[in-house]
Each structure stands twice: as structure tokens, then as C-alpha cells.
Amino acid sequence: MTAKPLARRLPGSRSPSPDTPPLTSTLSGWGRAPVVPGVEIRDEDLRALTKDIPLVRGLGRAYGDAALPAPGDVAIAGSTRADRILSFDPTTGILRAEAGLSLDTICDLFLPRGFFTPITPGTRFVTLGGMVACDVHGKNHHVDGTFGRHVGALTVRTGTGQIVTCSPDRHADLFWATIGGMGLTGAVLDVTVRLTPIPSPWIFEERECMSDIDTFVTALKGAQATWPMTAGWIDCLSGGRSMGRGVILRGRWATAAEAPGPFPGGYRRPSVPFDFPEFALSRPTIRLFNDVFYLKHRRGSRRVVHPYTFFYPLDAIGRWTRMYGTRGFTQYQCVLPEAAGPDAPRRFLTALTSRGGASFLCVIKDCGAEGQGLLSFPRPGISIALDIPMRDHTQALIDALNEQVLREGGRIYLAKDALSRAEHYRAMDPRIGHFLDVRRHWDPDGRIRSAQSARLFGW
Amino acid sequence: MKVILVGATKGIGRAVARRLASRGASMSLLGRDKAELERSARDLEARGAAGRVVTALCDMADPDTFDAALASADADLDGFDTVVVTAAAFATQERLEAEPALLRRLLDTNFTNTILFCEAARKSLLSHGGGTLCVVSSVAGERGRKPVVLYGASKAGLSAYLEGLDHKFRPQGLVTVCVKPGFVTTSMTEGLPAPPLAGTPEAVAARIVRAIDRGTPVVYAPGIWALVMFVIRLLPRTVMRRVGF
Ligand SMILES: NC(=O)c1ccc[n+]([C@@H]2O[C@H](COP(=O)([O-])OP(=O)(O)OC[C@H]3O[C@@H](n4cnc5c(N)ncnc54)[C@H](OP(=O)(O)O)[C@@H]3O)[C@@H](O)[C@H]2O)c1
Numbered sequence: 001m002t003a004k005p006l007a008r009r010l011p012g013s014r015s016p017s018p019d020t021p022p023l024t025s026t027l028s029g030w031g032r033a034p035v036v037p038g039v040e041i042r043d044e045d046l047r048a049l050t051k052d053i054p055l056v057r058g059l060g061r062a063y064g065d066a067a068l069p070a071p072g073d074v075a076i077a078g079s080t081r082a083d084r085i086l087s088f089d090p091t092t093g094i095l096r097a098e099a100g101l102s103l104d105t106i107c108d109l110f111l112p113r114g115f116f117t118p119i120t121p122g123t124r125f126v127t128l129g130g131m132v133a134c135d136v137h138g139k140n141h142h143v144d145g146t147f148g149r150h151v152g153a154l155t156v157r158t159g160t161g162q163i164v165t166c167s168p169d170r171h172a173d174l175f176w177a178t179i180g181g182m183g184l185t186g187a188v189l190d191v192t193v194r195l196t197p198i199p200s201p202w203i204f205e206e207r208e209c210m211s212d213i214d215t216f217v218t219a220l221k222g223a224q225a226t227w228p229m230t231a232g233w234i235d236c237l238s239g240g241r242s243m244g245r246g247v248i249l250r251g252r253w254a255t256a257a258e259a260p261g262p263f264p265g266g267y268r269r270p271s272v273p274f275d276f277p278e279f280a281l282s283r284p285t286i287r288l289f290n291d292v293f294y295l296k297h298r299r300g301s302r303r304v305v306h307p308y309t310f311f312y313p314l315d316a317i318g319r320w321t322r323m324y325g326t327r328g329f330t331q332y333q334c335v336l337p338e339a340a341g342p343d344a345p346r347r348f349l350t351a352l353t354s355r356g357g358a359s360f361l362c363v364i365k366d367c368g369a370e371g372q373g374l375l376s377f378p379r380p381g382i383s384i385a386l387d388i389p390m391r392d393h394t395q396a397l398i399d400a401l402n403e404q405v406l407r408e409g410g411r412i413y414l415a416k417d418a419l420s421r422a423e424h425y426r427a428m429d430p431r432i433g434h435f436l437d438v439r440r441h442w443d444p445d446g447r448i449r450s451a452q453s454a455r456l457f458g459w
Numbered sequence: 460m461k462v463i464l465v466g467a468t469k470g471i472g473r474a475v476a477r478r479l480a481s482r483g484a485s486m487s488l489l490g491r492d493k494a495e496l497e498r499s500a501r502d503l504e505a506r507g508a509a510g511r512v513v514t515a516l517c518d519m520a521d522p523d524t525f526d527a528a529l530a531s532a533d534a535d536l537d538g539f540d541t542v543v544v545t546a547a548a549f550a551t552q553e554r555l556e557a558e559p560a561l562l563r564r565l566l567d568t569n570f571t572n573t574i575l576f577c578e579a580a581r582k583s584l585l586s587h588g589g590g591t592l593c594v595v596s597s598v599a600g601e602r603g604r605k606p607v608v609l610y611g612a613s614k615a616g617l618s619a620y621l622e623g624l625d626h627k628f629r630p631q632g633l634v635t636v637c638v639k640p641g642f643v644t645t646s647m648t649e650g651l652p653a654p655p656l657a658g659t660p661e662a663v664a665a666r667i668v669r670a671i672d673r674g675t676p677v678v679y680a681p682g683i684w685a686l687v688m689f690v691i692r693l694l695p696r697t698v699m700r701r702v703g704f
Contacts, residue, residue, distance in 0.1 A: 043646045043649065044468070044470075044646055081646060084501070084507065085502045086500060086501055087501060088505045
């Protein structure tokens with residue numbers, strides 16, 4: 001049914017006529033807040049779809065408003081049906097695929113063949129296009145950088161409607177603005193990326209308790225040279241001497257000799273069946289959870305684990321965001337640069353706890369060199385990510401955290417953001433001007449915009 | 460397994476093709492857009508299909524393309540044992556009532572031409588000693604219903620044909636599988652409000668492949684639709700006249 005005109009299926013358009021019925025459907029990001037009027041339209045033919053609808057959404061794992069239509073817009077193109085593998089060369093590991101291909105499928109197909117994505121975020125339910133747009137990073141950032149470093153080429157439909165193939169050598173400005181560009185420079189149609197050969201599909205991991213934040217940061221740095229993958233969880237509720245206590249995770253691919261067997265497919269996932277009431281996530285319950293988690297790891301461990309256990313612990317529970325109740329939550333992720341000194345994480349945690357901010361375990365990671373993507377998030381320093389339930393005071397808390405990050409010279413991750421104020425965000429990153437110049441060049445009429453870009457850039 | 464698929468570029472057909480590919484089937488994709496067919500073929504190769512996935516042009520709106528397409532698939536695959544047809548047209552009742560030309564195209568594609576294609580495929584399969592012909596019809600063909608009077612009529616005719624075919628030719632080794640999906644979330648139904656029992660193309664594909672393996676003559680997908688349609692079939696006309704579905 002290629003002939004089916006897309007316009008006919010659009011329940012509205014950018015400027016709805018007076019007789020357009022009011023839109024009843026809504027969209028939100030992974031944090032389930034904010035909720036905005038809008039509709040996602042999916043089709044296998046992403047090329048055709050993006051002619052009319054330039055902003056694209058993948059699997060909806062951006063937490064905030066990055067993949068939501070801007071105020072006044074209605075439709076967003078869903079890429080998940082554009083999920084074909086266009087080519088794969090087992091001698092080089094180079095994969096070319098449509099932008100909606102999920103990392104979950106890549107794992108299923110390529111782990112048994114001895115290949116893995118060069119970079120993985122903390123969930124496998126993301127699309128290739130989303131990984132490009134957010135220039136995702138993972139536990140190996142200190143060694144392998146962000147996803148963009150491994151991308152060879154992109155096919156992009158720009159704001160003017162033209163389809164452009166770009167790479168580090170061809171239309172490099174468009175390429176590096178699209179890597180980490182949150183989909184604002186064009187719709188990514190297909191992606192060429194080099195998968196990494198692995199000795200076995202299993203992971204050898206080590207977990208160790210850290211008594212406070214300073215020990216933690218030192219241990220992360222200490223592991224840099226010997227471990228290709230590191231990260232950790234910190235308990236943001238404990239204060240005083242044990243502030244920032246937690247569990248460090250170090251890992252590497254298991255050798256063929258260590259592997260317990262071939263890659264076991266088919267992972268069944270239980271799902272959170274309903275929205276938790278708000279009291280379920282109060283300070284005492286979070287404290288209890290954090291204590292149990294810490295105690296469970298008291299002795300540490302060394303073992304060979306399934307790669308999903310290592311990379312995707314939260315994917316084991318479907319719809320876990322329901323724990324945060326119907327108001328949803330926001331994730332806050334920042335990087336505190338090396339120049340801010342070794343005490344910056346402690347100062348950040350103090351700013352958080354002094355304002356009553358409570359989060360389940362925060363994720364902490366030391367970042368390596370900055371990527372070339374114009375808005376790429378990581379830079380050398382310590383990254384901290386927390387989940388914050390949406391409550392009346394959440395905006396004030398985010399403002400305070402942003403002010404703290406600004407004082408340290410750090411910045412935040414747009415893939416997570418829902419609430420940052422434009423003045424805060426824009427003061428965090430000197431690269432924004434250059435990014436906006438490139439964006440304007442490829443989309444002079446400002447056709448491509450999201451709720452997030454309208455909030456942070458005004459278009 | 461050597462399979463010919465019509466409609467593998469999208470939706471349910473794409474999901475069926477991927478399932479068969481992961482089991483190492485040899486496949487030939489038939490469809491109306493060569494570039495799209497080739498892209499889907501490369502995808503299926505990367506997902507485990509045996510050898511090179513071949514393609515041939517075949518437009519369900521144009522019966523003149525059928526013989527050549529089947530002959531080309533037969534030559535490329537060196538014979539085939541299974542034919543799966545998921546290709547079809549859909550439009551809302553409202554549009555079909557308003558646009559007679561569209562209605563004619565839909566009736567031709569879903570009924571006349573699909574049956575013409577199946578006749579050609581049947582002859583070819585029987586000449587090789589039999590095999591499986593699996594065709595996707597719809598629950599829309601079970602009862603005359605207000606929202607799908609016209610599309611449903613095309614599928615009702617198709618279902619009747621497939622049942623007859625099964626009765627007549629199963630003894631000679633031709634197994635006919637008639638698939639009756641309920642609402643499935645594909646691009647065909649994008650923009651329509653999804654009912655609570657909506658299925659995914661992947662789940663429907665799993666049932667289709669199992670039905671092919673077992674030679675089940677009629678399969679509802681998702682399975683719950685067997686129960687729903689059992690009840691709907693029992694409803695008296697007076698009730699059907701009053702309800703909206
Ligand atoms: N989705 C549902 O809710 C639902 C419910 C009941 C029954 N069904 C039936 O299930 C089957 C598959 O539906 P779907 O939802 O998967 O549809 P879909 O996503 O629209 O896919 C239709 C497929 O058929 C092909 N096709 C359409 N017209 C063709 C033609 N004239 N010649 C050759 N190929 C043609 C398309 O190829 P192109 O790439 O060239 O477009 C595409 O591969 C259909 O028989 C449909 O009636 C669907």
C-alpha cells in the first residue's frame with residue numbers, strides 16, 4: 001500500500017484548520033513526563049514518512065521531551081518499522097542498517113556470531129537512529145568513546161527535504177552535528193557502524209563495595225588502565241562519612257575458555273503490572289532499597305555473567321517506569337569535568353542531599369575524551385545519573401543541580417533532560433553556537449524541531 | 460524449506476519471512492517494487508536465510524505478472540514447496556464507499572487476483588508433488604459487519620475459496636492454510652484506533668509458521684480471535700444489525 005498518501009493518515013498538521021477535530025492522543029518520553037498532545041506515525045518507508053514529518057522518534061527511550069513534537073506541531077515519525085539490515089560484512093564487522101533497527105535485534109543476531117555494538121547504553125531497547133542522535137556512551141567510554149566514533153556514514157533527510165549521505169569526509173559538518181544532534185539536523189534514515197568482534201558472548205565481571213565517594217572515584221580512575229568497562233552505583237541517600245558509598249562494577253569480555261557455553265537466546269522479562277502509588281517511592285523505601293543493595297554486595301563478587309545481566313540490568317523488568325507512579329519521573333545526568341577537581345562529585349551529592357533529593361541508586365562513571373559530535377555529552381570527568389520522581393519541587397531541584405553543575409563547569413545530557421531552563425543549558429556548552437549554525441544551514445526554515453529544542457533553543 | 464512469499468516487504472509478511480529466514484529457509488520474494496524487494500532480501504540473508512534470497516516482480520493488481528514471477532522463482536530456487544501470500548489491499552469502509560475506483564482495485568486485488576495467483580501456485584505445487592499454500596485472509600470475512608462491509612466481502616470470498624481448495628486437494632498432497640488475523644498493528648492499520656486484542660506482526664507470524672509446520676487448515680491470530688469469532692458467528696442477525704462492530 002505504498003500509494004496510501006501519508007497526509008490522509010495525519011490526524012492534524014502543523015497549523016490545524018478550524019475544522020480539524022481536537023487531538024485526543026498524547027505522547028511522552030520514557031520518564032512519562034511531560035505528556036504532550038501528539039501522535040506517532042509509523043511506517044516501513046521512513047523515507048516517505050519523513051517527507052511530511054521531519055522529526056523522528058525511535059523506541060521512545062529518551063527520558064524527557066527530546067522525541068516529542070514542539071508546541072503547535074502534532075505528528076512525529078516513528079522509525080521502528082524501518083528496521084532492515086542493508087548489509088553486513090563479517091570480515092570487517094561493518095553493518096549498514098535502517099535507522100529503526102533496534103539494539104535488541106542487533107544483540108540477538110550478532111552476539112551468537114561473535115560481534116557486539118561498539119558502544120551500548122544501559123538499555124538494548126533503543127534504535128540505531130536514537131543511538132546516533134544521542135551519541136550514546138557506555139561502560140567503555142574511557143576506552144572507546146561514544147557511538148559516533150564508530151559510525152562510518154549516515155543517510156539523512158535534512159530540513160529542506162534533500163537526502164544526503166554524510167561521513168567524517170563528506171559533509172562533515174552535517175555528520176558531526178547529527179552525531180549527538182538529537183535529530184534536529186535531519187531525520188537519520190540509515191546508519192553504517194562497525195561492530196566489534198568479541199572473544200565470547202559472555203562477560204567477566206567484578207563487583208566491589210566502596211565506602212564513600214572519594215574511594216569510589218579513585219577506584220574508577222584506578223580501573224581505567226586495566227578494565228575496558230567500568231561503572232558503578234552510588235547510594236545518594238547516605239550522608240557524612242559514607243556519602244557516596246556504593247558498588248563498583250568492572251568488566252571485560254570473557255575469553256572463549258571462560259565462557260560457560262554458547263549464547264543463550266530468549267530472555268523472558270517480567271513486567272511491572274501497574275502504576276505504583278506515590279508513597280511507594282518515599283525516602284524510607286528508597287533508603288531500605290539502597291541499604292539492601294549495599295549489604296548484598298558487601299563481600300563483592302567475581303564471576304562470568306550473561307551480557308544482559310552486565311549491560312542491561314533494568315531491561316530485565318518490563319515497564320519499570322511504573323514504579324514512579326502516574327506522575328512519572330525525570331532522569332538527571334551531568335558530567336563534572338576533571339578541571340573541577342576530585343571533590344566535585346562530593347559537592348554535587350551534597351547539593352543533592354541538602355535539598356532532599358532522593359534517588360534510587362545513582363549511576364556513576366568516569367568519562368574519557370570528548371567526542372567530535374557537536375553536542376556530544378561526555379567529556380573527561382565524572383558522570384552522575386539520577387532518577388528523580390516528578391513532584392511539586394522537582395523543577396526547583398533541577399534548577400539547583402544545574403546551578404551546581406554550572407559552577408563546576410560541567411554539562412547535562414539532553415537524552416535525559418525534561419526540565420532544564422534554556423539559560424542554564426546554554427551557559428553550559430560553548431559548542432552550541434556552532435551547532436545551531438550548522439542546523440540553520442541544513443534547515444533554514446526551521447522545519448525540524450522538538451519540544452526539547454523549542455524549550456532550549458527557541459526553535 | 461523452499462518458500463515463495465508475496466508481501467514480505469512489510470508487516471505480517473516481513474515478520475513471517477524473518478521467522479523462516481532464522482530457520483535457514485531458501486526464499487524468493489515476489490512483489491511490485493524491485494528496490495524494496497532487494498532491500499528486504501539482503502535483510503533476510505543477514506538474518507540467516509539459506510544462500511542468496513532471490514526476488515521477482517509480481518503485482519497482485521496485475522495477473523499478467525503471475526506466471527513469469529512463479530517461473531522465475533521456480534528456476535531460482537530449483538523448485539519450491541511452500542507459497543505464502545500476505546499481500547493485500549486495505550482501505551476504510553468510508554473511503555471504499557466514496558471511491559468506486561479504489562473499491563474495484565481492492566476487490567480485484569484481494570479476491571479475483573489473489574485467487575488467480577493461488578490457482579497458478581496450486582498447479583505448480585501439485586506438479587511437483589504437492590506442498591503448502593498459506594494465504595492470509597481475515598476475520599473480517601467471517602460475518603458481514605458494518606465497519607468492513609466491502610473489505611470483508613473480499614476476504615469472505617477468499618476464505619471460501621481456500622476452504623474448498625483444502626477439501627479438494629489435500630488428498631493429493633496440497634495443504635492449504637487459511638490465516639484469519641484480527642487487528643494487527645502494522646502500517647495497514649496505522650492511524651486506526653487499536654482494539655484491546657490487537658496483535659503484533661511477530662506474534663501473528665509465529666502462529667502462521669506453526670500452522671504451516673502442522674498443516675493447520677484454519678488459524679486465527681492472535682489466538683484469542685478464535686473465541687471472539689466463535690461468539691460473533693453465533694450472534695443472530697438482529698443483534699448484528701444493532702451493534703457497531
Ligand atoms: N493488519 C491487520 O490488522 C490485518 C487484519 C486482518 C488481516 N490482515 C491481512 O494480513 C495481510 C498482511 O497485512 P499487513 O497488515 O501485513 O499489511 P501491510 O503491512 O500493508 O503489508 C502489505 C504487504 O503486501 C504487499 N502488497 C500490497 N499490495 C500489493 C500488490 N498489489 N502487489 C504485490 N504486493 C503487494 C506490500 O508490498 P509493498 O512493499 O509493495 O507495499 C506489503 O509487503 C493482508 O492480507 C491483510 O489483508 C491484516
